[in-house]
Amino acid sequence: MTEAGKEAAPESLRAAEDMTLVTRFAPSPTGPLHLGHAFSAWMAHDLARSAGGHFLLRIEDIDRTRSRESWERAIYEDLAWLGIRWDAPPMRQSDRLGVYDDALRWLWAEGLIYACSCSRRDIVAAASAPQEGAEPQRGPDGIVYPGTCRAFARTPASPMPQHTALRLDMRAALERIGADTISFDEIGRGQPQRRRRPAKDMLEQVGDVVLSRRDFPGSYHLSVVLDDGAQGITHIVRGEDLGEATWIHRVLQDLFSLPRPVYHHHRLIRDPEGRRLAKRDDARAISAYRNDGLSPDDLRKLVGLGGSPAVP
């Protein structure tokens, strides 16, 4: 048994070094793709094509209760109709559960995650207790976890428990990466800008996020970081609603010694009332526009993009 904090992340979790620009689109097959997905996929695809890079697809089907193969097939069909081509067979998260499990075991052995048995109700009660009546602090995943289960003693030698939520010990993670600032490069329309956040804000405003759920091994944060690393993604193009999650991903990338991607958090496509589109907005489904006789170029105009870029 190695002493906690001494072992480097397994080599298999690291990405190949390659300077070619690589972007991706990573939909979850839990409903129809809508206009917002088309915009996001085009943003990533256009960037790869204009830079002579690669565009990859990843099916984020880790949540087996909500994912459907019929939605996965619809994703391939919609993207093909939009003129989007991917340069390698799609990666599927359901094929990678072993990788997530290996990563969790390493985090466990290093004392960087702990088991949590709190229900949502427990969390609300504990987070509201210190300042009765005051709103509890909220982070990217909802209420910042008040740390109840962190206090329970565990030895690094104890086996990793199954079928229980596992949380990142954010304080231990920040100490491990030894950073007092978390940063990433953001590209908008110009040069990358470095965005920075004091590490202590991560403790207060983000906290001990869930890295493995009770009902399946892994979580969005864990798998997205490992998969982007494994696919060698250099530029992550996604909606600004995921901007807060990026700070968590940066901590995990450093823990796993993965390369740091450049980010572009793009604007969201909204309905005429200004609300974000959601999977339940079937009226804005790409297939609905297609069935109404619109062309992909009509959709590009609808979301404020110019004509299709020349595909090399």
Ligand code: GLU
């Ligand atoms: N699978 C996520 C979604 O469909 C996107 C994840 C990401 O782009 O990082 O919203």
